[in-house]
Amino acid sequence: MTKGFLNIVLHAHLPFVRHPEYEDFLEEDWLFEAISETYIPLLDRFTALLRDGVKFKITMSITPPLSEMLVDPLLQSRYIKHIEKLVELSEKEVIRNKNNPDFYDTAIMYRNHFKNALEIFKNVYGGNILNGFKYLQENGVLEIITCNATHGFLPLINSQEAKYAQIKVGKENYKKHFGRYPRGIWLAECGYDGEIENILSRENLNFFFLDTHGILFGKPHPKYGVFAPVKVKENVYAFGRDGESSEEVWSSQRGYPGDYYYREFYRDLGYDADYEYIKPYLHSDGVRRNVGIKYYRITGKVDLGAKKPYIPQIGLEKAAIHAGDFLGKRINQVHHLNNFMDIPPIITIPFDAELFGHWWFEGPMFLEYLLRKIHYDQDIIETISPPEYIEMFHEKIEEQKPNPSSWGADGYNFVWLNGKNDWIYRHQHMAEDRMVELAKKFPEAKGLLKRFLNQCARELLLAESSDWAFIMTTGTTVPYATKRFKDHIHRFNKLYEMILSGNLDENYLKDIENKDTIFQEIDYRVYAG
Amino acid sequence: MDNFFSSWIKFTKTENVEEIKELEGKKFPIESEKSEIFIDWGEEIPDYYNKNYLRILYQDPYRIFVYWELDIDTISKYFNDMGNKLILKMHNLTDNITININVGNATSWWVHTTPDKKYRATLVVKRENGEEIQLLRSKTIETPRDCIYWKTDEHKIFSRENLNFFELFTISGALPINWDFLEKLKNYPWDEPLFKVPEILLRYLPLWLKLILRQLNLTIPLSFFIEYILKVYFPQELHSIILSGENIDVEKLEEILKTKGYDFTLPIQSSSSSNMKK
Numbered sequence: 025m026t027k028g029f030l031n032i033v034l035h036a037h038l039p040f041v042r043h044p045e046y047e048d049f050l051e052e053d054w055l056f057e058a059i060s061e062t063y064i065p066l067l068d069r070f071t072a073l074l075r076d077g078v079k080f081k082i083t084m085s086i087t088p089p090l091s092e093m094l095v096d097p098l099l100q101s102r103y104i105k106h107i108e109k110l111v112e113l114s115e116k117e118v119i120r121n122k123n124n125p126d127f128y129d130t131a132i133m134y135r136n137h138f139k140n141a142l143e144i145f146k147n148v149y150g151g152n153i154l155n156g157f158k159y160l161q162e163n164g165v166l167e168i169i170t171c172n173a174t175h176g177f178l179p180l181i182n183s184q185e186a187k188y189a190q191i192k193v194g195k196e197n198y199k200k201h202f203g204r205y206p207r208g209i210w211l212a213e214c215g216y217d218g219e220i221e222n223i224l225s226r227e228n229l230n231f232f233f234l235d236t237h238g239i240l241f242g243k244p245h246p247k248y249g250v251f252a253p254v255k256v257k258e259n260v261y262a263f264g265r266d267g268e269s270s271e272e273v274w275s276s277q278r279g280y281p282g283d284y285y286y287r288e289f290y291r292d293l294g295y296d297a298d299y300e301y302i303k304p305y306l307h308s309d310g311v312r313r314n315v316g317i318k319y320y321r322i323t324g325k326v327d328l329g330a331k332k333p334y335i336p337q338i339g340l341e342k343a344a345i346h347a348g349d350f351l352g353k354r355i356n357q358v359h360h361l362n363n364f365m366d367i368p369p370i371i372t373i374p375f376d377a378e379l380f381g382h383w384w385f386e387g388p389m390f391l392e393y394l395l396r397k398i399h400y401d402q403d404i405i406e407t408i409s410p411p412e413y414i415e416m417f418h419e420k421i422e423e424q425k426p427n428p429s430s431w432g433a434d435g436y437n438f439v440w441l442n443g444k445n446d447w448i449y450r451h452q453h454m455a456e457d458r459m460v461e462l463a464k465k466f467p468e469a470k471g472l473l474k475r476f477l478n479q480c481a482r483e484l485l486l487a488e489s490s491d492w493a494f495i496m497t498t499g500t501t502v503p504y505a506t507k508r509f510k511d512h513i514h515r516f517n518k519l520y521e522m523i524l525s526g527n528l529d530e531n532y533l534k535d536i537e538n539k540d541t542i543f544q545e546i547d548y549r550v551y552a553g
Numbered sequence: 554m555d556n557f558f559s560s561w562i563k564f565t566k567t568e569n570v571e572e573i574k575e576l577e578g579k580k581f582p583i584e585s586e587k588s589e590i591f592i593d594w595g596e597e598i599p600d601y602y603n604k605n606y607l608r609i610l611y612q613d614p615y616r617i618f619v620y621w622e623l624d625i626d627t628i629s630k631y632f633n634d635m636g637n638k639l640i641l642k643m644h645n646l647t648d649n650i651t652i653n654i655n656v657g658n659a660t661s662w663w664v665h666t667t668p669d670k671k672y673r674a675t676l677v678v679k680r681e682n683g684e685e686i687q688l689l690r691s692k693t694i695e696t697p698r699d700c701i702y703w704k705t706d707e708h709k710i711f712s713r714e715n716l717n718f719f720e721l722f723t724i725s726g727a728l729p730i731n732w733d734f735l736e737k738l739k740n741y742p743w744d745e746p747l748f749k750v751p752e753i754l755l756r757y758l759p760l761w762l763k764l765i766l767r768q769l770n771l772t773i774p775l776s777f778f779i780e781y782i783l784k785v786y787f788p789q790e791l792h793s794i795i796l797s798g799e800n801i802d803v804e805k806l807e808e809i810l811k812t813k814g815y816d817f818t819l820p821i822q823s824s825s826s827s828n829m830k831k
Contacts, residue, residue: 364721441618
């Protein structure tokens, strides 16, 4: 008999990166790598489980920018070019390693991996893999939810109108892609400031997720800890992350992904190969970068040069062992919790989807093994989606006002507000105020003016992406994040001035419309409140 | 029991910040080589909007970021006179405390705060004669809590009905006690029969002490405070409670506690101090 539930949440997000103005643009690789390494492997594994009759349920947020990129014809055709080159390279690698037993199996694995990605992308889904996720949802194994429009970090968005627009645009965009409204929402970075439940209730978004302390430090203290949701408003429930199980997977030190037999992320053929050999597979600037073929395993705390060859079969076995270990721990956890709860606990485990496959290469297989073991090996735990749990136990769920929090480092707003990025908010908040001003001033705009106003809304939303502030903090690709933030604010301000002066330069608008194509369905009046 | 629980102590946010940052950073790969000489930092954005505004954002329970701008008219009206100073006033509305910061020509400021309080900022001009004129007022915000919200009747804290709560909280990975709790512990009527106390306290305090030390960055003397109580009141169970394995110097502990504002003398000290000093 089922004694407890597992609520696995995969949050798939990438910022909107699309540069038609360049032939070749480095940051578009984020999407391409995620498609080959995460989205297709997850689709592939989930589809296999469905085909085999394995009963499972996964909640997945696919953010609006990601959906918009996945259906974009330009990015789709660029992805096909990208993956075709990788197939070509991986075929050369099979030949090159023919007499090298250390690497031959791995070379074959990559060739199959990339060929499979190309086949699924091009021939199974006709370039639009969103259809694959949609299919899984329609078959009852995925609960796809939306996210606020551009993954804006809501606690640092100033005006209520701008917060509302983030949520409303995200909801409408979901409908465009999935044919119905979402039942729940992933608040970007689990950012919760105590001011949005009215909006969620009004928009009929029935559930969202918080980090552990969002629930634990809420008012009043939660009767069930994080092992049941809390009701924050009529028809709106918050689920808190279970710290224990999350850490087993997340932690790079103690977590499963750090196992010495798993594939090493940082030792890449892009750096190891002869330059002339690898050059055709690098970007046009010819700088050595990761190409996605990696022959080594983590090995231990050793220099990259001392890594040992990866053995695909052992990697898979490890994933199976870890899935078994994880399930065993969850069963113990549930048994223990049963002593203290009068309803079955729900263990909520949210992850960035890109952890699986991209960073933790064996991650999709871990998930598959876990779901198979849950289905075949035991009857203590079941996977469940939030609406199903709410439906079953809503009478026992207690009301609470959660504590403002996020799942970022330190648990609050630090990652998105510190000395490295505090300068952006002056500009973002000014643009929010100006957008609200425009929406109120022009309640019924038509034609060219309407296009200007809609583009203003797009530029503001793009500037609000939490990714820019995040990158400024982590220090990874700071110039690009800075450029993106400033470009969108600049474009917004220029459009705003043109609108107020009545001097509408259509050529300028067209250029921007062509670049920032996100949310073709947008209606600027969402900012009128 | 300790082994069992030790496997649950995983909610160590602060400890793992660097690790988490490192992991999160991997989503956007670090570029180790750059061939471009030209770096595109984006298009121009305004240095100044010529508006009046004052906004307040919390970073976490302990820090607030305040930023503002004064338009040209306001500046020329008040600051052509050299003697006038721009003062940022941070009002803790919950405790009715205001701090004044002479901000000079700055347009933003980071201010230390305390958790779970209402704050509002105002910008004022202070004239040489001491007169103050308010220019701008921010909206009111509330800093988040950094610990559990306690409103339970203090005499019920240690009751059996709270056992489930303590258990679920602890295995959720957080510390089900806070400053108020510690205050209550301090004021607990220790002379009354303690039969209700030991089970829960003995079960969780060692774990909570570890959590205090590891994740909340509280001062060590504070956790010593609890350890001290335990050692004084439950000397028989010392073997299961000792955290560090080190002996504690009672005089020194009292000295530390006094510097922290705890006027702390236990009536029972004389009878058990032999256990404390080995």
